[in-house]
Amino acid sequence: MISDFTYLKPGSAKEALKMLAEHQDDGKIICGGQSLLIIMRQGLVTPEYVIDIKKLKDLNYMTFDPKDGLKMGATTTHRTIEKSAMVKEKYPVLVEMEEKLASIQVRNWGTIGGNLAHADAAGDPAPVLMSMGGSVKVASASGERVISLDDFYTDLFETAMNHDEMIVEVIVPPRPAKSATKYQKFNLLDSDQGIVAVAATITLNGGGVCKDARIVLGNAASTTIRAKEAEKVLIGAKLDDAVFQKAGEAAAAECQPVADIHASEEYRRHLISILTKRMAKAAWEQAKISG
C-alpha cells in the first residue's frame, strides 16, 4: 500500500527545484514512475511530498549538434529515444538498448532521467551511456553542475546527487571517428533486466590499433561500474580474439557481483567474461567500418 503523500505539480523545472529545495529528504521527484511506484507500493519508500515533473515541457527535448553531441531533457521517454531517427543515425546502440528495455508500455511512460536517477545497477541506459562517456546535468535551486556518469553512481540506488538536486539533462558526447559502442544483457526473457550486462566502446586509431576502450558492466556490482582492467587490456592493443578473451577475463576478475536466485557469483563472472569478449569484439568490428 502506498503511504499518503502530498502531490505537487510544478509548472516548470525551476519551480520543481524550489519545491525540492523546500522538502529535500521528505520530497521525491516522480517522472515516469515506472520504478518508483513499484517500490512505493512495497512500502519501501514513503515520501511525504511527491513532485511530479513528468509533464514539464522544459525538460522534454532532444538536440544534437556535432560539437556538443546529444542532449536529452530528463523527461524524454524511452520510446522517444527509441523512435528517433536522429538517435538511430548518430547513436544506433541507444536505439538497440531501448528496444530491449522492459516492454513498450514501460518505455512509453518511463523517462531517461528517471531511469538514471533510480540508480538500479541492472538498469539498461547507464552502462551504454557511461561507455559512451556520457554525463548528466543535475540542478538544484542554487545552480547546476555536470557530473560524468563515471562518477555519478556511488552505491546501490545511490548517486552523487544531493537531496535538493535532480537530473535535468543527459549528455552524450559526439561519437569519435572509428568508434562504436555495443551493448548486450544476459537475461532469460527478452523483456527482463540483465542478470548481467556489458556495454563496450572501442575507438581505433588509423592503424587499427585500439586507441580507447570503455567497458561498462551492469549488475556486476552494487552499481554500474567501469571495467578498467579490461580496458587496459584493450587500449593500445592490436585487437584479436585472444585480446578480447583476455579482456573478458580481466572484467570477470575485477567485477564484484553478488549471488541471487538467478545466478551465482561465479556464473555472473563467467557471463561477464563472455559478454565482455563478445561486445568488445562486436564494437571493434563496427568501429572498423564506421567513419
Added chain:
Amino acid sequence: MIIEGKFNINAPIKKLWDTLFDVEALAACLPGAEKIEKLDDTTYDVTMKQRVGIIKVTMSGKQVLTKVEAPTHLEMEGEAVDKTKLGHMKDKITMDLKELGNGEVEISYKMDVNMVGKLAMFGDRVMRSKANEVEKEFVKNLSAKLKAL
C-alpha cells in the same frame, strides 16, 4: 544468506575486545546504530537505521550473546523487526579475533541472516552491498576510537 568478511585493526587484542563490549563506544563506531542498550548480561536492545538509496530501514530488536570466550570468540543471535513493517530478520553472528603478531588483530565475522517480508525482495543484493559499506565505515571508526583511547 551468509555474509562473511574479515578486517584488521591495529590495537592490542584486550583493548579491542573491551571496546567491542563497551556499549557506548560500539554504538559510536557502528554506522547506523541508533541505540545499543544492555538489558542484562547477555541481552542487548539494538536499533539500527540503514539507508539504501531512497529506501530507509530501521530495524530494532534484541541480540543475545550465546557464547563468549574473551578475548577471541563471540557468538550471538537475534531477531529484529522493521519499524514500518517492511519485514523482519533473524541473525546468527560469529566473530573471531586473532592476534597477527605485529600489533594487529584480525577480526573475522560470519553472519547468517534470514529476512522475511518486503525487504527479502531486495534481499541479497542490498544486504551484501550494505554489509560491505558498514564494515568499511566501522573499521574506520573503530580504529579512530582505539587510537583516541
Added chain:
Amino acid sequence: MNKYTVINPHEPFKVINTHIHNVDGWAKVTGRAAYTFDIKLPGMLYGKILRSPHPHANIRGIDASKALALDGVKAVVTGKDTLGIKQGIWRRYKDLCDEQILPVDKVRYIGEPVAAVAATTEEIAEKALDLIEVDYEVLPAVFEPLDAIKKGAPEIHEGFERNINVTRHIEWGEVEEGFEEAEYIREDWFRCGGQAHMCMETRCAVSSYTPDKKLTIYHSNQSPYYMQGLMAGVLDMREGDIRVVAPYVGGGFGGKFELDGAIFCTAILSMKCYKPVKIVYTREEDFIASKRRTPMFYYTRTGVKKDGTFCAREAKVFTNGGAYTGMGATALYLTGFFHSFPYRWKGYRYDGYRVYTNTLPSTSMRGFGAPQAMWCSEQQIEWIAADLGLDPIEMRRKNSHQEGTILPGQATIASCGIDQCYDEITKWIKGKGKLPANRSIGISACGFMSGGIFNWFDSPYSFSSAVVTINQDGTVELHIGAQEIGQGSNTTMAIICAETLGVKVEDIKVHSGDTDHCPPDLGAWGSRQTLMTGNATKMASENAKKQLLEFAYAQSGLNIVYDLDIKDRWVHAIARPERGEDFVKLVRKALRGKDGQKIVGRGYYTPHRKGMISPAYSYMLQGVEVEVDEETGKITLMDSMTAHDCGQPINHLGLIGQLEGAFSMAAGYGYLEYMPYEDGKLMNPNLVDYKMIRAPEMPPANIAEIDTYEPEGPYGAKEAGEGLTNPTAAAIGNALFHRFGVQMKECPVRPEMVVNALKEKKEKEAAEKK
C-alpha cells in the same frame, strides 16, 4: 506461424469441430465479463489476511484488540473463531483431512493464514494487520523431503511417522522376471521442481452471510460443487444453505479446487459481521500461500533387451508435499501411473512417498504428476536408446500402447493413435533437414487421462450431470455443473448440445458456475469435463430430442420404418430429408401437446467398468527444436511439433488454444519456472523474478491432430490440453542430450546448469584422456 494438419478426419459434423467462436467471447473481448475480482456488493467490506512469518511455530496467543480499535475495522477472526475442523478434499480419508485454513494452534509454512480482518477499505484492513500481535513459539522446521524423513526430524503433523503423509504402491505384471530377462538395466535419480499455477486472476472471494443463515459465496474456482461441500463441512452447515457462484474465472490450472484463504476467511468474517466481505490475494500472497506443482525426487530403474524391447521398470518417488495434503495424494498416485506411459511393460512397480515439509503445500497442477514422471522417464528412455545404439523413435514405437493394451488392474486402452504420432514427428524431423550447429531436436512421448475415476470426495451424486430445457421459441437452456475456467468447456458443451439436438450454437444458453442453479458436477480437473460432462450433456440433449421426436413422430403420420432426426433446426425423416418441419414450430406444438410443460432432458455420467484411473487415454508425441548458446547456456526454443491423438475433436478453436497454451506452460516448467526456497521462504514471489514464457519466447506450436474414436467419449472425444503439459520438459532435456551429450537430471534446466554440465563433461573427458 503455426501449421495445423489433420490426420484421418472423420465425417463432417454440423457443429462439432467447426470454427465456432467461444460462447463467452463477446463478454471477454469487450471487458464486460465480470470476475470474482470485479464483484462489488452493497455494503461490502474488504478483508486482509495476516500470515505467518515462520515456517513452523505454535501460536501461543493472538491479541487483536489494537486492530479492533482502529476506525473502520469491523471484525478480526482467528482460528479460535472457527470450529477448528480439519478439512481436505480427500474426505473419505479422515487422516488426510489435515488443514485448518485458519489454524487454531500451529502454523506449518511461511504465509499460512493466522488471522483475518474485515474493514471498510482495503487500506484500513492492511493497516489493521500490523496491529495484531501474535505470540509465536518458533519450532524447528524442515524443508526437504529427504531431510524430513530422517529420524529425529521435526514432527510437522502429529502421528505421521517420519513425516510420511501418504504412500502409494502400484504394481502389475512380473517385475523381477522382467528385470531378469533384461539385457541392459539403467538407473537414474532425478529431481523435478515445483511450479506456480500463476492464474492471472489471483485467489479471491466475496462472501455474504445473511440473517436467514444462508451464505452466498462468489469465488474464483474450478469446482463450485466441491467448494459448497467443503464449506458446508468446515462451517457445519447444510450444503443447500450455501450457494457458491464461480463467475468468469481467471484461470485455474489445478490450483483452484480446494479451499483457500480467501473463501474461508471471507465466509468466517461475513458470518461475524453479517456483511459481504471481499478478499483478493496480492500476487505475492498468491505465490506464497496458494499451492504449487509438487516437487519430486525420482529414482527410476529400467530393464530392456538389447533390441530395445522394454522388460520391466521400477520407480521410487519422494515428493515434497509441503505442509498439507491438498490434492497431493492424487498427484502421488498419478505420477507413478503415468511414469509407465505410454509403454507396455512385462512388469511395473512404483512406490511413492509423499513427505510433509514446512513449505507451501503441493497439490495438483495441469498434468497432475505426469510432467514430473515424463521428465524422468522420457529422458532415461532416450539415454537407453543411445546406450544401445538404437533409434529412439523406433524403440519407443515398438513398445508403445496400442488399442486393447491392458494395464492389469488399472486400465484397458480402448483408443490409441500413438503409432501415427510417431509417423508425424518423424516426418517433421526429416523435413527440417540439417540443423544449424547450435540447434538440436528432442522428442518426448506421453499419454494422459480423460478424467479421473476418483471419488475421494465421497460425493453421492453422479460425476457429471446436465439438464437441457427447450423454450417455446426454440432456444435451449443447458445447465451444467462443469466449470468454465478459460479452457472452453461452456463452448464445448454448447457444441455437443447443438450437434445432438440439431440446432445451432447460438440457440444454446449455457448456465454454469452456480450451485443454486446447476446440477452437481465434480468440476474442472483431470481433463474430465469434455468426456464426463460431455457425455452427460449429450445424454440430456438426446433425452430432450427423443421427447421432441416422439411427439413429431406421433403427429407426422410417418410409416413406422422411418427414423426422424433434427439437423440445422430442421426436423425431418432421415431417409427423406426434404420432408420435415421447422424446429421451432415443432417445439411449440410439443408444448401444447404436453399441457404446457417445457421439454426437459436429463443426463448424467459416472464411469463404470473402466478400471480405476480414467475412462479413456489420449496420446501424444512432441518434438522441440532448441537452440543453446554454448558459452552462456541460454536456451531458446525455435520450433515445435506435437502429434496428438485426442479422439474426435469437438471444439476446434478451443483445442488449438489448449494445445498451444499447455505447451507454453510445459516449456516454462522445462527451462524457466523455478521456485527456489531458502529456509522455507519462496525467494521469487513476484512476476519480476518468477519467469514465465512471454510472446517473444514462444516458438511456433505446430500441431498434427490425429483423429481417433474413443468409444467411451461423447462423439469419440477424449482429453486434450492437459496432457500436453507433460512432454516438453523432457523434450528440451533430450535436445540438450543430443547436442552436447549431457544428461540433465534436474528441471527446470537453467542456463547456469547447462554451463556447469558442459564444464563437468569437459573435465571428465580431460581426466579420461589422462
Added chain:
Amino acid sequence: MEKQLLRLNVNDQNYEIYINPKTLLVEAIRDHIELTGTKRGCDTVSCGACTVVVDDMAVKACSVLAVQAEGTKILTSEGLEVNGKLAPIQKAFLDEGAFQCGFCTSGMLMSSVAFLNETKKPTEKEIRDGIEGNICRCTGYNSIVRAIDSVAKGKYTEDKV
C-alpha cells in the same frame, strides 16, 4: 489525506472523481469510474493486465498515478466497441480464439490496438515484441499473434468505419 478533484477523460467520456493523490490510474478506472474490464494481475508492473491506451500510447495503468493522467485521453477495453459494433481487433480475437480465461484480454487488446496504430506492416517478431509486456497464462500467445497479424494484414478493413 484530503481528497482532490480529478477530471479524467475515459472512452470519450468526462469523469469527475475525488481521489487521494496516491491513487493509481488503474484504481481510478476500476474503483472510481467502475470500468472493471481493466484488470490487475501483479504489483510489480510486470503482467500488463492493466494496460490502457493513454494519448495513443499503451501504458500500464498500475504504474501511473491517476493525477498524472489528467488532461489525457484514455481508452480502455470498454471503449473499443462502438454502438454494439466490435473493433477489428476484437473480431480477430474471437476468430482466432485469442483468449481463454479472458483475464489478460483487456490489457492484451489495448496493447494490440496501440501497437497496430503505430506499426503498419509488422513482422511476426515485431508483434511478439509489441505484446511482451503482457502475460497470458492460457493461450501461449500464438493465437494472439495470429489475431494481431490478421488485423494488420487487413482482414477486417471493410469493417472500419
